[in-house]
Amino acid sequence: NSNSKITDNNIKGLAVDKDNNLWIGTVYAGIVLYDGTDFQVYDNKAMGLQISNQINALVIDNNNILWGISGDSDLISFDGKTWSKVKHIYSAISMFNxxxxxxxxxxxxxxxxxxxxxxxxxxxxxxxxxxxxxxxxxxxxxxxxxxxxxxxxxxxxxxxxxx
Structure with missing residues (x-):
């Protein structure tokens, strides 16, 4: 916390999108977007999803869609407008696209x-x-x-x- 305004020092996943935004998966705060200036927190309430706020892994695909795995093994996606709970992936740890x-x-x-x-x-x-x-x-x-x-x-x- 001393180096940034992230509300959770426990980082589990990182991804960078085509606009050079940094997406940060945390243990307790959900996903944090850092655009180089500001931090935006997307916890499960902000996403409108019934998932854990723990995010174990993040990737950005070729279409600039953010994919994440929650602490309760839900595969989620964000297309820039809508958060979606896609599928349950049992005991998911990490991923690549x-x-x-x-x-x-x-x-x-x-x-x-x-x-x-x-x-x-x-x-x-x-x-x-x-x-x-x-x-x-x-x-x-x-x-x-x-x-x-x-x-x-x-x-x-x-x-x-x-x-």
Whole structure:
């Protein structure tokens, strides 16, 4: 708080939109928008959504839509005008955007959400021949392969075309 006017020092997610605005996901205050001058707080009441004020992850997609994961695992979006609760994603931790998809790391699996069809494809421990599966984060390389960092199972690679 000493460095800014953010009402919550606990930051869990950051994203920058096409207008260079900084979106900040917090533990207690919801989402804070910083336009370089002012801070605007969007808690669950300001959003008009029944979600937790804890925001675990944020991304901006190619259409400048903000996507977030709440503390109670709800996938939310903001198109610049309207906040929406899109889908419940169990135990979601982090995500990244690539074209029409959100790639979501979860406590007990991994999912790929198609933003156009609203279909979520889940991957569980048995899909990788593991006894347990906790995805902490993921990234896509230039070839389209996905690397998933896990808790206890190291690194998993999903080759392009297998997902």
């Amino acid at each position: 690539q074209n029409d998809y959100l790639f979501i790391s979860q406590k007990y699996g991994y999912s790929i959400y198609n933003k156009n069809t609203n279909i979520n494809r889940y991957y569980y421990s048995e899909d990788f021949n593991l006894s347990s599966f906790w995805a902490n984060g993921s990234v896509m390389n230039h070839d389209g392969d996905i690397y998933i960092g896990t808790l206890g199972n190291g690194l998993i690679k999903m080759k392009k075309g297998s997902y």
